[in-house]
Structures are given as structure tokens and as C-alpha cells.
Amino acid sequence: MEREARRGEAETVRAVTRWYDENARDLPWRRPGATPWAVLVSEFMLQQTPVERVREPWARWLERWPTPAALADSPSGEAVRAWGRLGYPRRALRLHGAAVAIAERFGGEVPADLDDLRSLPGVGSYTAAAVASFAFGRRAVVLDTNVRRVIGRVAIGEAYPGTSPTRAETAVAEAYLPDEPAVAARWAVASMELGAVVCTARRPRCEGCPVPERCAWRRAGYPEWSGPPRRGQTYEGTDRQCRGALLAVLRSSDSPVGPEELEAAWPEPVQRERALASLVADGLVVGPAPEDGGDEVRWALPGGRGAGTSAP
DNA sequence: AAGTCGTGGGG
């Protein structure tokens, strides 16, 4: 029974990887010349952000900071500025922090070991597995939202909701993972690609699927998600929107910004002050600067290397 | 462990 199941999974792996050979998108971080650092940067940027929005910032980022050491030598605020409008700017801070850690603890080389990767700020179980697999060809369970959806549909017959992966889910994913590292790495990209372009969340293109006959979800007649309703994320008027508006002002200014400009970006005072305080707490914003001379209150992106801690 | 954290495009 075990052998039977694993054989079926191996067949799925073969079919999906063959499909990938013919249908893979040409993404720059997948090209042979891409360094582990380039892959790591792409993974940070791709967290919750669509591929098409990442291409250009990724290229500019690596032009400017071709190595972890290069980024580590720049102020963290420059990373926040270069992050632009990718969203979730704390990722920029964490990527900078990861670069510092790589420079200090790993001799400037992106580590290949899962636990070492996970020790870096902003690197969770998905990103660690992705870098180990994509950059180093290691055998790792790469379980992102795409792969979860593919496995959920094919093996379980129902797509999972958007919470974090369960232990049971990881066990199913492990059953698919081929023994050979190179094959496992191939399966990781291929299954992710399938979820990204064919087995999509909305309007899946089942006509283009390499394994329709193996899909439990299709056999069951494409049932809707029967569990609890997904939590909708409102955005208008939230602190997140306010933070985004304030940070956009600071990003576009080369010099510290005074209260008038922040008021213009977000008139409501209570929420503005709360959001500003949270940005400072996160290390995304610093100020007022004491050495700035007068008692004028001004704010800026962080100038030092540390996240939140300014140099003396 | 549910909430928080940006931004923009497509159905």
C-alpha cells in the first residue's frame, strides 16, 4: 500500500517536472548565473508580492548590492528606500539584517544549511527551504502557497485556506519529495510553477494541467472550500495604509521631514502619531534627531547599520 | 495563535 502510494506520487512528480521543462517561465533569478545571494533577495521580495512586480526592483537591487557584504555596508534606510513600493517594508529591514548576519557570521557567503538560513532575520521555513533548494540544489520541502494548493487539490481533494501549513500537510508534502536532491529540487520549482500559472487560486486552467487524472479535487467535482470563511483584509483607513503613506513621504525625501509634510500625507492626528510611533518601533523611521540643531521635530529613514539602533 | 504588516492588478 505504501509502495503503491509512493509510486503514484513518483508518477505525479515525473509528469509535473516534464511539464515544467516545457513551460517554465524565464525568471532572472532562475538563470544559471544567479548567485545564492540573488536567489535570497528574490525570495524576500517575492514574499506576498507578485512576480511581475519584483523583476525590476530585484535587478536594480543586485546591481547596487551584488553581495551581502555590499548591502551590509550600507545604511538600513537605503535598503528601505530602494525597496520602493514593493510593500511590507519591514522585509527590506530584515533583508538588510540578513546581509549583516551573513557578513558577520557566515564569512559573507549565504549559508546552504536549513538551520543556518532560518537563523537569518526574515527567513522562515519556506524561504529557508526555497534557498536551500533553488540556490544549492538541496533536498527540502518547499511549501509555499502554490505548492500547498497543488498538493491540497491533487492529494487531498480540497485546497487549503490561507493559514500556515499544518504538520499533516507537511507530511503529505514529504511523501512527494524525491530522494535524489537534484530531482527534489526540480520538483520544488516545478510544483510551485504549476500552482502559479495553472493550478491557480481563482479560475484554475485545468486544460493545461499535466496531471488531471491524478487530481482528487477534479474527481470530486471541484468542491468549494467547506471550512470557515476566509478572513477578509480591509485596508482603507487602517494603520497599514497610514504607515504606507508616511513612509512614502520619507522615502521620497533626501533630507529629514518636518511635521507639515507628514500632516499633508495623513491629516488625522491620532492615527498618524500612532503609525509614526510604530514605524519608529520597527526601526523603519528615526527622529527627531538631537544633533539637528534647533528644537524642530524631524523624521527620516534610518542612517545607521543597525535596525533601530543608531550609531553614536 | 489569531492579528498585523503594503501595494497593486485582475476577475
Place this chain on the structure above:
DNA sequence: TCCCCAAGACT
């Protein structure tokens, strides 16, 4: 228009 959601991590 509105709603969904896109290679998650952290607390």
C-alpha cells in the same frame, strides 16, 4: 466597483 489575493514572517 468591489473583492480577492500574491514565492510569508513574526509576535
